[in-house]
Amino acid sequence: MLFNSIDFAIFLPVVFFLYWFVTQRNLKIQNLLLVVASYLFYGWWDWRFLTLIMFSSVVDYAVGLGLSRANNRARRKLLLWVSIIVNLGFLGFFKYYNFFIDNFIAAFAFFGVSLSKNTLNIILPVGISFYTFQTLSYSIDVYRKKIEPTKDFIAFCAFVSFFPQLVAGPIERATNLLPQFYKKRVFDYAAAVNGMRQILWGLFKKIVIADNCARYANIIFNNYHDYSGSTLLLGAFFFTFQIYGDFSGYSDIAIGTSSLFGFKLKRNFAYPYFSRDMAEFWRRWHISLSTWFRDYLYIPLGGSHCTILKKIRNLFLIFTVSGFWHGANWTFIAWGLFNAISFLPLLVLDKNRNNLDIVASGRVLPSFSELFRILRTFLLIVISWVFFRAETIGDAFIYIRNIFTLSLISAPGFRGDEEVQTTIFLIIAFIIVEWCGREHQHALSGMERVLPRTGRWVSYIVLILITYFYGNFSESIEFIYFQF
Structure with a gap:
């Protein structure tokens, strides 16, 4: 169901x-x-x-x-x-x-x-x-x-x-x-109300962000030989938000639904795309799986309390197993290894726990240095998702190689729905809302502190209307992680 x-x-x-x-x-x-x-x-x-x-x-x-x-x-x-x-x-x-x-x-x-x-x-x-x-x-x-x-x-x-x-x-x-x-x-009325907010936000993530991004990501990835570097980068960008909106949207609905029945589930996502390095990303992405591997595999192997060679061994082992957990395809293992390589410099230089706080906490905007590190990390994440989405490792390498050509500086365009600009606008609005809510458990959970009751209800109605008018209801798209 x-x-x-x-x-x-x-x-x-x-x-x-x-x-x-x-x-x-x-x-x-x-x-x-x-x-x-x-x-x-x-x-x-x-x-x-x-x-x-x-x-x-x-x-x-x-x-x-x-x-x-x-x-x-x-x-x-x-x-x-x-x-x-x-x-x-x-x-x-x-x-x-x-x-x-x-x-x-x-x-x-x-x-x-x-x-x-x-x-x-x-x-x-x-x-x-x-x-x-x-x-x-x-x-x-x-x-x-x-x-x-x-x-x-x-x-x-x-x-x-x-x-x-x-x-x-x-x-x-x-x-x-x-x-x-x-x-x-x-029955806890306040928890139930917050749960309903989280369900609403999760549905928005899934139906509006993820399912619309899926439409364009599928077109570009399935015909990647035909497109310019800028269009391929746009396709990877769409898949990046598809998988986040899809998976974190499911977690939001699951946690919100549990609240309706008096249960508290652990947080599974903590705004991972605002991470300043790959170590922070993995503390914020699919937290329940990352901590599972940490507690039942990484720490029993010695974790970080061992020689540098064993630390590196443990790092590559944990990411390889994580990749294999995701599916029976070499692309997932390549995705895991790419993340291990991206993580490696932080581990070797002992900088993997530098960013434990919330980025730009108490401030409206990040500093230039924080913004640069967020964008640099985000680019690595976008490239890693190409391996995750591609049919074969060969396809992934060709896709990435074709991104970094002279055509990267051209305007993106592809044979698809002309309403792509609307989806990009919705993604930008989504990023802004997530940024504003990054210090809370989910993007809508702190609304009662900044908006009066009438303002909150207006926000809910607007979100429902956006979901109704801009949600992708034309095709039934299952949650991506159902296959795992």
């Missing part, structure tokens, strides 16, 4: 009504309602994949109970490996089976050995990378004794399948989300 669909517009108020007005008196029934609603939400795509969530939930619930009773270290490790193998096994089979088979055959073909291709017609379950990491983190944290294993199976199933963030995050930790299912929720 898509957030930007009529189905969800009906689903959400029905679940909200049942949650607060029918099941509020009984916590277990309320949690059970969330499980049923979440399974309905997920099964809307393909009910058969519900068995994967059910099985993963049962395995990790049982592993948690087993860890609570096991005092022997070897037995505890065995139980942990059961969780790791089951979760990563499912993920590897559905997401990477054909990738490994194709590359295995290609490797033999390079040496002149022909092998028959025997790949399967495997459908990738929506959001499998997200919920497997979420439930796997529970087993690891129980093993590390950071959290007590739950005996409440309904609460655990609700934690694994919680519908707002089930298919595209944020990837929640059991230490944060699971305890919220144990205690009675009380």
Whole structure:
């Protein structure tokens, strides 16, 4: 079920009504309602994949109970490996089976050995990378004794399948989300209002920014041989805002929806395109995944508390794995390596934690130095997204090479919708609103401090009208991260 669909517009108020007005008196029934609603939400795509969530939930619930009773270290490790193998096994089979088979055959073909291709017609379950990491983190944290294993199976199933963030995050930790299912929720009007604001802003990001950018990015990337360097740069610019508007828009809707039900999810984006270096960007982009890899892979390998060579090894490993997590294509690994190379000078010079504050905090405009660093970092980000979007690594290199030609100084133009100027204007307006809200959790969350009630309602109506008149409703575009 898509957030930007009529189905969800009906689903959400029905679940909200049942949650607060029918099941509020009984916590277990309320949690059970969330499980049923979440399974309905997920099964809307393909009910058969519900068995994967059910099985993963049962395995990790049982592993948690087993860890609570096991005092022997070897037995505890065995139980942990059961969780790791089951979760990563499912993920590897559905997401990477054909990738490994194709590359295995290609490797033999390079040496002149022909092998028959025997790949399967495997459908990738929506959001499998997200919920497997979420439930796997529970087993690891129980093993590390950071959290007590739950005996409440309904609460655990609700934690694994919680519908707002089930298919595209944020990837929640059991230490944060699971305890919220144990205690009675009380409706918080202020949190609900702020949640509705965040949902509205998330829908604007998705329907107006991301989906309009997708239209032009697809035209340019699919026909990149035909265009000038300036047009190719514009295409990369459009995809840069497509993926940000799409993914952060989903997170905004997920976090806002959770607020309606009395839950607090972790922040997943913190205005990443205002970053002054690549280290800051990765502290602000897909925060739930970055911190997951930091806590469960980077730090166990030694993190930054080791020799410089091991630091570099850890850096490249973490970005390579991050790239591979995104999809079964070498372009994602190249994207990860590009980010590692961009990050490397900061790590070597020990400058990777220089920008921990909010840029231009307390000021209307950044300094010239801050603006230069933001633009320099943004250009690196734009180039990195070319690898992410391209069909092959070869296409990505040709695309980038064709940008940096003499045609870069020409006026951009392409065979597409002439309304592209409107989209560029909307992106500029979007950047201004985000800049003004950069010190808040999301761009609209501080409105009550600067606008009176009437002004806020006028802003909401204007935003709704802009979404209605300028949103891309002509084609149904799924959220990009559903494929991951």
